[in-house]
Amino acid sequence: MRGAKVLLLILIFLMLLNGMAFAEGIGDVYVIPIEGEITRATYNYLRTTLREVTKRSPKAIIFEIDTYGGMIYEAERIKNLIIDLDVPTISFVNNKAESAGVLIAISSEKVVMSFSSTIGSAETVPDTEKVLSMWRSFLRDVAQLRGRDPDIIEAMADSDIYIEGVSEKGKLLNLTGKEALKYGVADLMTDEYEEMLSHFRIKYSNIVRVEEPLEVKLAKVLSSPYINTLFLTIGFVGMIIEIFTPGFGIGGTVSIIAFGLFFAGNILAGNSQWTSLAIFITGLILLVVEAIVPGFGLPGISGIVLVILGTVLAMGSLVSALMSISVAIIITTIITILLVKHGRRIPHLENIVLDTSHEQEEYEVPAGYDEYLGSKGVSISELRPSGKIEIDGRRLDAISEGAFIPRGSDIEVIRVEGTKIIVRRV
Numbered sequence: 001m002r003g004a005k006v007l008l009l010i011l012i013f014l015m016l017l018n019g020m021a022f023a024e025g026i027g028d029v030y031v032i033p034i035e036g037e038i039t040r041a042t043y044n045y046l047r048t049t050l051r052e053v054t055k056r057s058p059k060a061i062i063f064e065i066d067t068y069g070g071m072i073y074e075a076e077r078i079k080n081l082i083i084d085l086d087v088p089t090i091s092f093v094n095n096k097a098e099s100a101g102v103l104i105a106i107s108s109e110k111v112v113m114s115f116s117s118t119i120g121s122a123e124t125v126p127d128t129e130k131v132l133s134m135w136r137s138f139l140r141d142v143a144q145l146r147g148r149d150p151d152i153i154e155a156m157a158d159s160d161i162y163i164e165g166v167s168e169k170g171k172l173l174n175l176t177g178k179e180a181l182k183y184g185v186a187d188l189m190t191d192e193y194e195e196m197l198s199h200f201r202i203k204y205s206n207i208v209r210v211e212e213p214l215e216v217k218l219a220k221v222l223s224s225p226y227i228n229t230l231f232l233t234i235g236f237v238g239m240i241i242e243i244f245t246p247g248f249g250i251g252g253t254v255s256i257i258a259f260g261l262f263f264a265g266n267i268l269a270g271n272s273q274w275t276s277l278a279i280f281i282t283g284l285i286l287l288v289v290e291a292i293v294p295g296f297g298l299p300g301i302s303g304i305v306l307v308i309l310g311t312v313l314a315m316g317s318l319v320s321a322l323m324s325i326s327v328a329i330i331i332t333t334i335i336t337i338l339l340v341k342h343g344r345r346i347p348h349l350e351n352i353v354l355d356t357s358h359e360q361e362e363y364e365v366p367a368g369y370d371e372y373l374g375s376k377g378v379s380i381s382e383l384r385p386s387g388k389i390e391i392d393g394r395r396l397d398a399i400s401e402g403a404f405i406p407r408g409s410d411i412e413v414i415r416v417e418g419t420k421i422i423v424r425r426v
Helices: 002-026 040-054 072-083 100-105 129-145 150-155 177-182 193-199 214-222 225-244 250-268 274-292 298-315 318-345
Strands: 029-035 060-067 089-098 110-113 118-120 174-176 207-209 376-379 386-391 394-400 410-417 420-425
Touching: 029 040, 029 193, 040 072, 040 214, 060 100, 060 193, 072 100, 072 129, 089 100, 089 193, 100 118, 100 129, 110 177, 129 150, 174 177, 193 207, 214 250, 225 250, 225 298, 225 318, 250 274, 250 298, 274 298, 298 318
Parallel strands: 029 060, 029 207, 060 089, 089 110, 089 118, 394 420
Antiparallel strands: 118 174, 376 386, 376 410, 386 394, 410 420
């Protein structure tokens, strides 16, 4: 009898050990959010996160998606990350998977829609035939790989694709959760992790949610093409204001902050290295040199080239960079024209436009100007480049040789061209 009890205790102990070993071997399920605009920061974050998660032998990975889309090149790279995983993958569309988000969503083995979610509207920008053809091939390839209807997926990207009873003519396809489930784009509709894991018969120990780091969220916002365009515009406008106004003031401060945020965001997002910032700063220095030295020559041309090159390298995408620079330059030009015309009406910007009036009778107009060649005097108004000077007690109209000359500066007449007196600061 005693031997039987001992044997029973040994069996119970072995069963407990076996159960513990089984529980330890189940593994956790990791939930990785994919939110906001799809940028290079998103790809870098997912690459690093997946590298860490896969080391822990996960039972499955759930990608919780809520995005309006973003850069299709980065979406294609994220698709490759997901497809290359050796563990079960689930895309949980929690709210929306639009545009580039469609490719990411269908990359997982399983797709789950929440009860209030949508998927679709995957048109490219720019919507050229070449870009659209490439994008459609990405979507079709993944749809076929995961057993989804490629025609339905492609109809989300191309309004010319019409599927009777599913899409409307001339409109991009966008499906609700119920519609996605009905047409085989999704495998399940639920809001619960436990329900989806039970439905797909995935056993696990715990559900671990991975939080997106604050620096990644910040980088995604700062590196957005729209925010980049805004920073560039503010930076260029601030630089123009600083050039027009004497001394270092608000224009230069705003310009430095805007350009700093532009490069900080792109460096944090992994779009560029410090090299792009060094190139950009070199270009700005050359432009300043060109503004000081009369004429337009090698420093000015080199400065423009380096500023554009630094911006392109910072954004990491030639198309996005050129679009942002073009928009920024156009807006800056318009604002500059408005400032030149109406600067006197704006507080603190009245120095952009010479607004000093003088009575005509206060000045003497000598019969000949050649007598003033080599003469020295003082500027009695700012020369931008034209203004008023005084030589030997006589007030005359004059033009500065390229550079701005503040009021009260010592000047010298270096050239006389007909009725024009050209001076420089001494």
